[in-house]
Amino acid sequence: MTTIKDHLLLRISERESEMLEFLRRLIQVPTPNPPGDTTAAMDLVSQFLSQRGIPYEIVEPNQGMPNLIAVLSGGSDGPRLVLNGHLDVFPAGDLNRWSHDPWAAIQADGCIYGRGASDMKSGTTALLFAFAELHAIRQHLRGSLVLTVVSDEETFGPWGAQYLVEHRKEVLGNCLLSAEPTSPYALRFGEKGRLWVKIRVRTPGAHGAYVHMSPNPIAIAADLIARLRSLEEIRSSAETPLTVTLQKNAATIDKAYGRGASEIISSTTVNVGVIKGGVKINMVPSDCEFEVDIRTPPDVPHLKVMERLKEIVAVFPEAEFEVLDQNAASTSSPDHPMVQALIQNAKQLSDIEPKPIIALGGCDARLWRYAGIPAFVYGPSPTGMAAADELVRVDEFLHVAKTHALAVFDYLSN
Ligand SMILES: [Zn+2]
Numbered sequence: 001m002t003t004i005k006d007h008l009l010l011r012i013s014e015r016e017s018e019m020l021e022f023l024r025r026l027i028q029v030p031t032p033n034p035p036g037d038t039t040a041a042m043d044l045v046s047q048f049l050s051q052r053g054i055p056y057e058i059v060e061p062n063q064g065m066p067n068l069i070a071v072l073s074g075g076s077d078g079p080r081l082v083l084n085g086h087l088d089v090f091p092a093g094d095l096n097r098w099s100h101d102p103w104a105a106i107q108a109d110g111c112i113y114g115r116g117a118s119d120m121k122s123g124t125t126a127l128l129f130a131f132a133e134l135h136a137i138r139q140h141l142r143g144s145l146v147l148t149v150v151s152d153e154e155t156f157g158p159w160g161a162q163y164l165v166e167h168r169k170e171v172l173g174n175c176l177l178s179a180e181p182t183s184p185y186a187l188r189f190g191e192k193g194r195l196w197v198k199i200r201v202r203t204p205g206a207h208g209a210y211v212h213m214s215p216n217p218i219a220i221a222a223d224l225i226a227r228l229r230s231l232e233e234i235r236s237s238a239e240t241p242l243t244v245t246l247q248k249n250a251a252t253i254d255k256a257y258g259r260g261a262s263e264i265i266s267s268t269t270v271n272v273g274v275i276k277g278g279v280k281i282n283m284v285p286s287d288c289e290f291e292v293d294i295r296t297p298p299d300v301p302h303l304k305v306m307e308r309l310k311e312i313v314a315v316f317p318e319a320e321f322e323v324l325d326q327n328a329a330s331t332s333s334p335d336h337p338m339v340q341a342l343i344q345n346a347k348q349l350s351d352i353e354p355k356p357i358i359a360l361g362g363c364d365a366r367l368w369r370y371a372g373i374p375a376f377v378y379g380p381s382p383t384g385m386a387a388a389d390e391l392v393r394v395d396e397f398l399h400v401a402k403t404h405a406l407a408v409f410d411y412l413s414n
Pocket residue numbers: 086119120153180181363
C-alpha cells in the first residue's frame with residue numbers, strides 16, 4: 001500500500017532535474033555579501049512559489065535585502081516547524097583560483113560548481129522544494145510549517161533572520177530546521193561562540209636608530225600575541241553530556257570539518273586575522289593594532305575568556321583592547337525528535353547515519369536557540385565554502401532535499 005509519505009518521496013524524486021535546474025539558476029544570480037543584494041535571487045524564489053499558487057510575503061526592512069515568509073497550515077493542531085535558508089553568499093574572491101566561473105554553475109563530475117553551491121543555495125533550494133511538496137499534502141499534516149528565505153547571513157547582519165526573529169515572532173515556532181552545509185554524515189545541534197576583539201599598542205615612536213627613545217609596538221604586539229595562545233587552555237569541562245557526545249562523535253567531526261577539528265571543538269581558539277603597524281623601515285613605529293577572532297565552546301562563558309584576556313593585556317601598559325562583536329555559543333538537545341527524524345530518514349534513504357555534533361562557525365540557527373527554540377542543521381558537505389571551487393555533490397544535494405522533506409513530514413504527522 002502506498003502511504004502519503006511514499007507519495008511525498010515519489011513527488012520529490014520526480015522533481016530531481018527541476019531541483020538541479022533551479023539550483024543552477026540560483027547560483028547564476030550572484031548574491032555576494034558584501035554588498036548582499038539578493039533581489040534577483042529572491043525573484044526566482046517568489047516566482048517558484050507563485051507558479052505553484054503558494055502565498056508568501058516579502059519583508060524588506062533594508063532595500064535590496066528582501067526576506068520571504070511563507071506559511072502552510074496542516075489539517076489539525078500541532079507544532080509549528082520553521083525551515084530557514086539564506087540567499088546571500090561569500091564574495092567569490094580571487095577568480096584565478098577557481099577552476100570554473102563561480103557564477104556559471106557548471107555541472108561536471110557529479111558536482112555543481114559555484115559560489116553558494118554548498119553555502120547555501122543548495123540547502124535553500126532543498127527547503128523550498130520540500131516546502132512546496134509538503135504544501136501540496138498539507139491537509140495530511142498537523143500543526144504548521146513556515147518557510148523563511150532570508151538575506152544578510154554571511155556578515156552576521158541585522159537585516160535578515162535577525163530582523164524576522166525580532167519583529168515577526170510567527171517565524172519562531174517550536175523548532176527550526178536549516179540546511180546549511182554540515183555533510184550528510186553530521187547534523188548540528190549547536191555552535192561555538194564568537195568573540196572578536198581589537199588590540200591596539202601605542203608608544204611615542206622614534207628614529208629607527210634611536211631605539212632607546214621608544215618601545216617598539218610591533219615587538220610588544222608579537223609578545224602579546226604569543227601570550228594569547230594561553231586562551232586556548234580554556235576548554236569545556238570534560239564531564240558534561242555535551243563534551244561526552246562530542247568525544248563519542250570525534251571521527252565524524254574530523255570527517256565533517258577536517259582532521260584536527262575534534263581537538264579544537266571543545267577548546268577556545270585564537271586567530272589573529274588582521275595586523276597593521278609601522279610606516280617605514282627606519283622608524284620605530286608609534287602604533288600597532290591587530291584583530292583577534294576568538295571562538296568559544298558552548299559551556300565557556302565569554303566573561304571567563306574576557307577576564308583572562310584583560311589579565312594578558314594588562315601585562316603591557318602600552319596596550320588596550322575593545323570588543324568589536326560577539327555571539328554567545330548555543331546548543332539544543334541532541335535528543336530532540338527532529339534529530340531522530342533526520343537520522344532515521346537519512347538512514348532509510350542513503351544508508352547514512354548522521355551523528356549529532358556542533359558547528360565550529362556560526363549560522364542563523366543560533367538566533368532561534370537564543371530565543372529558546374530548538375534548532376538543527378543538516379546539509380551537504382561544506383566543500384570550498386568561503387574559498388575557491390565551492391561545489392555541491394549532486395547526490396548529496398538530492399539526499400539532503402529528500403531527508404528534509406521526509407523528516408518534516410514525520411515531525412508534523414506523528
Ligand atoms: Zn551559510
